[in-house]
Amino acid sequence: MRDFLYRFLVAAMLTTISQVADAASGKFVPSMKQIATLERNIVLPEGAGHLRDYARFYAGLVLDGKQVIFVLLRSDLSKRGMEVVDADHLPVVFDGGCSVVHAVYEIESGSFKKIGCNGVA
DSSP states (O other), X not given: OHHHHHHHHHXXXXXXXXHHHHHSSEEEOOOXXXXXXXXXXXXXXXXXXXXXXXXXXXXXXXXXXXXXXEEEEESSSSOOEEEEOOGGGSOOOSOOGGGEEEEEXXXXXXXXXXXEEOOOO
């Protein structure tokens, strides 16, 4: 699973999310309960703001047989709040430091498999 997740995250940085989503075995719409649990448990990386300071985008994918929620947080947008989107419509941002935070949350284990700030161009 770790190897697959690593390949997924590298692919996400090098290609569009829609190409990565096509490689996943399926998509699903995360429930409000799943997102609320995720938001209660998220610990943002050092240098990131508070969760309320971000526009929050969530998309559900099935990777390696497990449901995961791909998370994209952006503080560089004027809008705030939460939006559930299809994986094909997640914003793609290649820099921005901690104004852009990305994470992968595995529903079954209730844990984050990856969380970090974007790089800086």
